[in-house]
Amino acid sequence: MTDLAEPLSAICHELGALVTEAFDSHIAARLSDDDLLAALAALARLRRQTDALLAELAAQVDERADAAPHAERITTVHGCRSVSELVQRVTLVSRRTAGELLRAGRGIAQDTAPTTGTALDASYPAMRTAAADGVVGIDALLAVIDTLDRAECEGPERRSADDELAIAARGADEGAQPCAEELRLQASVWAMYLDPDGAEPREARALRKRGLTLGACRDGLVPLRGSLLPEVAGQLRRVFDSLLSPKVTASATGPAFVESETVSTDDADARSRVQKQHDALATALTVAARSGELPTIGGSAPTLVVSVRADDLAQDRGYAHLDDCDEPMALSVARQVACTGAVQRVSVDERGRILSIGIADRVFAAHQRKAIALRDGGCVIPGCSVPSAWCEIHHVEEAERGGPTHTDNGVLLCWFHHRTIDTGGWKVRMNRGVPEIRGPSWWDSSARWHPATKSPTRLLDRRDARRPA
DSSP: OOOSHHHHHHHHHHHHHHHHHHHHHTGGGGSOHHHHHHHHHHHHHHHHHHHHHHHHHHHHHHHHHHHSOGGGSHHHHTTOSSHHHHHHHHHTOOHHHHHHHHHHHHHHOOOBOTTTOOBOOOSSHHHHHHHHTTSOOHHHHHHHHHHHHHHTOOHHHHHHHHHHHHHHHTTTTTSSOOOHHHHHHHHHHHHHHHOTTOHHHHHHHHHHHOEEEEOOOBTTBOOEEEEOOHHHHHHHHHHHHHHHOTTOOTTTTSOOOOOTTOOOOTTSOOOOHHHHHHHHHHHHHHHHHHSSOSOOBTTBOOOOOEEOOHHHHHHTOSOBEETTOOSOBOHHHHHHHHHHSOEEEEEEOTTOOEEEEEEEOOOOOHHHHHHHHHHHOBOOSTTOOOBGGGOEEEESSOGGGTOOSSGGGEEEEOHHHHHTTTTSSOEEEEETTEEEEEOOTTTOTTOOOEEOOOOHHHHHHHHHHHSOO
8 A cells, every 4th residue: 555645535525425324314313223323333443543643653753753854844844833733733633632543553563674675573563463453542552651651661671561451451251341541541550560660750750740821811711730659749739629529517616507498409509520629729728828838929918909090999890910920810809808808909090100109908806806706607698618727708798888897897708709799699797796607599598688607606596596495
């Protein structure tokens, strides 16, 4: 065979006609369960085979780029800075997918001997054959290649692992083919067995490769990428567990009593697990920043700086802006930050000259926080289990509108409910110094105000008050 593009184009044409017919006829909805799964399995096998060929071709592009002088490289000729960029542009995949194709290709490609021109053995010849047969796709290939490469095993040891994992991938042991994650687990067992240096060198490599990066803000979100050491990840999981466990309640230190007419709050929180973990991390960072134990920056504690025009905030329009972030933020960000910190007013003239600087401190003092924590016992929103030490104090009447930094105007809210107090359906008011909650219609269709506390002592007082003399 001297050409691949023409027969592949013919296959694409036939497959395109099949896909168009399937879409137009809505055949998927009419298939029986067995036929549906059979079609899914057949298409997955086709994808695995095309994945294998894509990896082989990507590896060839990589080899040619390395072998030629810079001016004659296939990347330079086609105006790309790297092999990854060229693969992205030709295949229209993401940078991540292009990287996966290249890594898989390097593992299964057969290099050419520079002197004789003959094909050399691939790094993982058994997995190469399994990929060509449509047994494994890119994800399964990388489950094996990445895991064994990290073990830094060579020669007969890697060949043995390659052979055994390829046999396992075909389902020869028990008859059932493992998925990519199961194959990764088997490869990790081989890696531990073959690693010649034991656990300590792995620890040294882990320390060397640990890291955390924040990407650029896009569409209001900042991507977080990195690798944590196991003990750091374990501590983070403990933080998540402490805030997210359904068994944790703000009144866990004692009995809790509720009003007889209080409705169930089982469905009060519609956040997904990953959203809750994000909010738990935000809570932990907020607590750490206000702890006073972090190093200072320019003589001050680590402080989040949000800027907003006073007119925009007063008229509830426009955007807020965060330091080191090019994207505009919602005004709710400015309100939440202003509610829990100091506000610095900077007056400028029409040319931008600073005329005056004023500072209004809205931070509740330590003794005020302790008193409010005693009164509220935790986030006052029903169904929320965030304890008082992890909560922020919300000015019920905004300081912008004359609300004082006083215990009669402060209430405990977790980071999430503080951020969404204007949009989440919950309302908070103070009734002679006591917080009251009004929930969404699904929580209480009567839209009544309910006294709110999770303090064990106050709940005991409320119980005693209801008892007959």
